[in-house]
Amino acid sequence: MFCTRISVVTSTIVTMMLTALFACGSSSGGRVLEDEQIRVELTPSGGLQVSLKASGGEVPLSTGKNAAFALVDSDGNLVELMPSSVESYQAPADDEFGPGEGLKVEMQPVGSSPLSELKVRVEIRLVDKKPGVIVCRADISGLDSAAMARLGGVSFYRLNLRADLADPQAAPHDFYLFQGAGYQWGKWHTRIEVTEDYAAENWTVRHLPEQREGGGYPFNYLWTAGAGLALAQIDTVHHVMSLPVNTGPDGSVTISLDRPAEFIRPDETGAEPGLPVMVGAFRGDFYAPLKAYGALLERGPFTFAKVPPDAYEPIWCGWGFGRDFTPQDIYKTLPAVRDLGIPWVVIDDGFQQSIGDWPLIKEKFPRGDADMRALVDSIHAAGFKAKLWWVPMNVQSTDPLIEEHPDWVVLDSEGREKREDWWDVSQLCPAYPPVVEQQKELVRRFLEDWDYDGFKMDGGCLGMVTPCYNPAHGHKHPEESCRAVASFFQALQQEAERIKPGAVMEVCECGLPHDPFKMQFYNQQVSADPVSSDQVRARIKTYRALLGDDAALYGDHVELSTGPYPGDGVEVREVGSDFASTLALGGVIGSKFTGLADSPGEDERKRHLGIRSHWRHWFELSDRLRLHEGTYLNLYDIGWDLPETHVVARGDTLYYGIFAQGFDGKAELRGLEPGRQYLLTDYSTGKELGRLAATGHDTFECSVDGNLLVRAAPAE
Structure with a gap:
């Protein structure tokens, strides 16, 4: 993270005082919270010892040896916080998380430190309606301008885990890891084997200069064959933070929630209210903790998007032809699409000269909008619904929009554009009102003028908006751009619903995790460029847990169900045919075939042909079984079973x-x-x-x- 070295200040006198505090007038019950599933103890050193309560007894997960809360000074030194008082309380029924027993802990730096005047008040509480989790907040006071100058950041909820506490035969680092942040196309984020030298910073945005891609959501989960521990930030708006996971020299694994000082915003009194955080103990893989995480997020106005019936229907996408497709390619493939009973036809990348204002390619559409409307009319006349591929919130260097409005883009603190190389795009700032209005105009053009029925919004750049330092935008804080991604998608959704009620809003994050904040405003999630069949299944299970059984989860083009991915920069032949990995989990199936044949082969342009009998079998089976109407049962651990x-x-x-x-x-x-x-x-x-x-x-x-x-x- 942002700390460079550790300088923990302690003394024998302070340790004796803390021991006395916990021994006098405070029995073990005074610093322990537990329900039928979790036990959490605040240790004298300020640590959090977390255990899963199981039928065979308690399964320890975090040791509680290190202080769970620490400040970081401007030199990168870690200043641990120790409890100075502990008080029990009862959260009322009208609390945003409902009733639950809790602890209020006053914490302060120990010994001499540049940050000794700061105080942190931590609330830790059970949630009666959600056994197995505690919800925490850590409020900071004393943050005047002088203190902010000495503050480098915070490292809270520092939990030290050992797998050998649950299984004496295991190595201390022998966990599977689900990390909500993704860094690179093709890499796993749903099931990672933690190694003896594992280290990941897990930023919720594309924050580091060396990051090519990145983003996701603030959630980590480590699990063994018997138990697991989750840490997640559960505020209903996006925050810039890191959730690092590191294996230490002794083999134990440390997780935390870290925030640099540049993203800490005290009020005029020098106080910063803490963000709500979930710590949970569970048995099994990531399904149960993600389900709890989603349930805790859905409060107040926050709710995941309702799904229209059309979103569950199978999909054919023209991407098999690539960017050099022609309208004639689409026309000639429609009979095969109809033969399979597929309702949706997607016009993919390659209709536009550039991204931004989206001018049409004249060679393909010589009459401009009229020819595009004619293509959509033909698709409709053949009995299909039509989606249009596009990349909102981005602009190419060759597009007229960037020439007319060069000030619309996101700039980093050095004044540089944040670029995504695959699409050759820079990010438009979603917190800048002119950008939102221009993108809404595109929705009107695509759905009204061209008459599309929905969108395929695609690109790893959709979730990578960085803090914006562009002075032309008048941001109060740079992270406004990150938080505005959700409201930006809300504006697109509302405009689409106004024009085409029930419009299907498909989003593909291209190998990266969907973030839950904008998932409030689109209704079809894609497993997003999986590179193997097991990635398809793991990602569908992820969003089935987070969003519930009503979610419309597209397994992506079946041709992607190959793998495993050999590594960065290696081209993969996309010739997969594993429909089962999507269908068996109640997902939406689809394909990008360029034609159907009676035996395996390629078309005249060396593109993949679907085997007619195989494709027909799976599309008919999907239509007959309709497993998306069923209930996914979390009975198996995807890592250990x-x-x-x-x-x-x-x-x-x-x-x-x-x-x-x-x-x-x-x-x-x-x-x-x-x-x-x-x-x-x-x-x-x-x-x-x-x-x-x-x-x-x-x-x-x-x-x-x-x-x-x-x-x-x-x-x-």
């Missing part, structure tokens, strides 16, 4: 997706009702797999090479 299994319930019938390469053995079928008889069927092929009398510990012998899809239907 083998073979990887997912299950969706429709009524009392369970649909299992089992994924492995070369598996032969017993697969466990969880969730069956003990005492009932079930008929097992391969729901892809229709082959009967036998009957099973459920006991609550149910397995069946199978071989899996890729996937096996099993329907368990009551036999009576």
Whole structure:
């Protein structure tokens, strides 16, 4: 993070005073919070010791040895905070998180320090309606101008984790990690194996100068086979911060929530109210903590977008033809799209001369808007709905918009444009009103003049807005640009809904995590350039947890279900055909084929052909099963349970997706009702797999090479 060295100031006298504080007039219960799932103890050193309460006893997760709260001075020294008083309290029913028992802790720097006049008041409380989590705030006071000059930042919720506390046979760093921040296309963020030298800063924006890409949301989760710990910021607006994860010399893993002083904004009294933060203890993978995180976010006006019925329908995208597509390519492919029963046709990148004002390519559309409208009219006349690809909030160096309004772009603190190389774009500032109005005009042009029914908004640059220092914009604070991304998407959504009620707003972040703040304002999330089938499944499970069963989650073009990704800069042939990884989790399937054939091959331009019988089978199966109408059951750990299994319930019938390469053995079928008889069927092929009398510990012998899809239907 932003600290460069550690200088922890302590003394024997202070340690004795703290020990006396916790020993006198304060029993263990006075500094412990617990419900049926979590136990949190504030230690004498100011640490937070967190355990998961399980049927076999408590499973320790964080040691509590180091101080959980620290300031950073302007020289990069870490100044740990120690509790000076602890008071119990009861949060009332009308609190934004509802009732819950809590602690109020006064904390201050220990010993001599340039920051000794600062005080931090921490509130830690249970949430009665959400067992397993505590919600915390850390208010800072004493932040006058002189103190701000001496402050480098804060490092709060510093939790030290050891996997060997839960499993003595494990190495201390033997965790899987879900990190809400993404740094590079192709890289995992949903299931990372923590190594002995793991280090990631995990900025919620593209903040570091060396970052090519970046952004996401403020959430980390580390888990073992038995237990896991989550740390997340749960304010309902975006904040610039880092959630670093680091393996230490002793093999333990430290996480925290860090903020540089440049993004700390005290009021006129020198106080800065703390941000609400979730710490949670869970069993299993990231599903349960993400579900809790989403539930805590949805308060007040914050709510995730409602999903129109059309958003669940399969998709054909013209991107298979690439940027050099022609309208004739689209026309000639429509019969094959119709043959598969696909309702949506997407016109992708390549219709425009440049990004910004989006002038049309004259060679493709010689009559301009009239020719584009004719293309959309033809798509509609053939019985399809049409989406248009575009990259909002960005401008290319060759576009007329940047010539006319060079002052509209985001500038960093050195006055440089923030660029994204793949699209050759600079970011337009979403907090600058003229930008918002120009982008709304584009929505009107695309949906009214051209008559599209929705959008495919695409690009890794959608979530990478950085703090803006452009003096022309009159920002009170540079991070206004980051926070305005959500309101920018809200403006687009409202304009689209006004013109086309129920418009499908698809967003693809191109290999990076979607951030929840703008997910309030679009209704179809894409797994976003997965490079392997297991990435498809992990990302769909992510957003199924965060957004709920109503979410319309597009697995992206099936041709991307290849992998694993060999590494940065290596070209991958996109010839995948794994529809099962999307369908089995209730996702939306789609393809970018350039034609259908009876056997594998390429078209005359060396582009991928879909195998007619295979494509037809999966699109018909998706339409018949409609698993998006089911309920995803979180019964398997995507990291530790083998073979990887997912299950969706429709009524009392369970649909299992089992994924492995070369598996032969017993697969466990969880969730069956003990005492009932079930008929097992391969729901892809229709082959009967036998009957099973459920006991609550149910397995069946199978071989899996890729996937096996099993329907368990009551036999009576």
